[in-house]
Amino acid sequence: DMAVRHYTLDINLSTPVDSASVVPGLLSIFHEQELTETIHDTNGHGYLATFVGKNGRLVVLRVHSHGLVTIDLQCHEDDNIAQLDNVRDQKRGTLFHQGSVIIFHFPSRLPALVRGAKVDRYWPTADGRLVEYDVDEVVYEEDSAYQNIKILHSQQYGNILVLDGDVNLAESDLAYTQAITGNGRENYAGKEVLILGGGDGGILAELVKQKPKMVTMKVIDGCKMYMRRTCGNTLDTLRGDCYQILIEDCVPLLKKYVQEGRTFDYVINDLTAIPISTAPEEDSMWEFLRLILDLSVRVLHPKGKYFTQGNSVNLKEALSLYEEQLGKLSCPVDFQKEVVCVPSYLEQWVFYTAWKK
């Protein structure tokens, strides 16, 4: 693995800056190394120097005219960067004593970015924030016709299912399964349950404890081997005492059920989160969502409940668009929502319950 570690150190100087006076102080960090310096012409946008070391180390030092100093250090993963770590450990005080003294408070000392590693640790949240996971291994990977499927091992969350780069479910995430089945408020014994999606087996594993009759679809191959804490043994056979797994597309199946007049006490839609795009008229994801939603409500028993996930609580526009769709169904519904903390998501997630008016 030849990854690159990228350290950043940012200092907001407490006083307005004259670049020429602070630079000698800043440079003292690099004094003991043999670095080749290049000073760049910035057209009056502060001071910029780059330094290249013999070992391929790269330092970018920038003093912005409004007082922000940014320092970047890129080096190979096995390079010794103890020097910069010393600087980073200081919480406040004076940074450089040689040449000039700079007072600073709490520099922003970010953990190093690891770039180009075999196992990627960065899986941004749905609301677009940069988060690093404690992932140490890719245990399964497949490019299916529909999506890229990865199962990653996390030290604290267990195995994590990642679909097309989005964290989908981890073995730690019983909270997800509980939320999408009504958080313990429902009694599934003897009930007809239709699970759409749920390919990780988590919902099925929870519900079979209550002996319902049920149908489910689309199994994700790796899960039955690598997500055992989630699916138990329910995915090992396609038919159990109180369930059957159908490897079929949802839409034709739902249409068949509508034609037959078959109804379900619960429809649990675990196919996908609400699309983030805010152009529902043009987006095929939204079209698919509306189709499934409409068919699902049509196969719902008059006293039945429809459960589904929404998206990050911060994606307010996408969530209100979804709620608009709920108002436009051929069969009118009421709904409520709940905000839940799913451990591996690193963001608060919205779940919906809908029922016929």
Place this chain on the structure above:
Amino acid sequence: DMAVRHYTLDINLSTPVDSASVVPGLLSIFHEQELTETIHDTNGHGYLATFVGKNGRLVVLRVHSHGLVTIDLQCHEDDNIAQLDNVRDQKRGTLFHQGSVIIFHFPSRLPALVRGAKVDRYWPTADGRLVEYDVDEVVYEEDSAYQNIKILHSQQYGNILVLDGDVNLAESDLAYTQAITGNGRENYAGKEVLILGGGDGGILAELVKQKPKMVTMKVIDGCKMYMRRTCGNTLDTLRGDCYQILIEDCVPLLKKYVQEGRTFDYVINDLTAIPISTAPEEDSMWEFLRLILDLSVRVLHPKGKYFTQGNSVNLKEALSLYEEQLGKLSCPVDFQKEVVCVPSYLEQWVFYTAWKK
């Protein structure tokens, strides 16, 4: 606010690289801009070029000899970087068609780092991971004699109390308060409870619902104004029907209780997480921890319980050192631990219960 946005784009090329052949293709991103190019001598460590734009934009292009391409783009917050966003939106395929064609799969497209912003969004986890919060405002800040106290507003977690740069508690974190009071397994009615710390008022607010007799210490000033969802109105007065708040140091108070032979049914230590340092013999934090722990157990009723937080589940060494301390008390104890998801922590957290053997 004159923050700098720092974009990174990393590509692992599918084939071994001859820098000279791929560089013209990579450069085509920057063709439409007026950039001043500098090519650096890397002593055989691949290709390195820096580009400076008239607007202060800085691009660093690096082609490592093992096939990793790293691109950095730093620009001011109000600069238009739509161009790089286009590149970043591609999930797989060929990146550059002019000059040469490069096949890549899922480049690592991280959300931009925002550096030097007035409101810092990066508050690394206890286990050292880089995480970004949806913080939009600093609502309170104070440098007390003991620590730096901040209350930040997060869109999804409500107000977050940050002590010396560590996320301490958010209004979303009822799970923390529940865990450190026994997760609903205890009955506090009429019990003598001693809370050490708990300055945010969360534990007190939960327990007063059960009418215990109690004592607590060290209030954090900002909390009673900005953490209302956590503390309710319990911090508004220092004495209530079933509680008193003592603004005193813990150690002399605990020693006084030991002398008086006073005991408590519950001691809840919310003072601090377990130190991360793994040199408990030299570290004053560990010394303080042992002192408090020993005194706490001495004022514990023979059938009483001691509750406290541990630390990140990933800090295995620090946790086992703590467990070692539990084995060395003047009064022998048994303990158990529980792993809990506290929403705003973005990592799994360990809580301890201890009782006299």
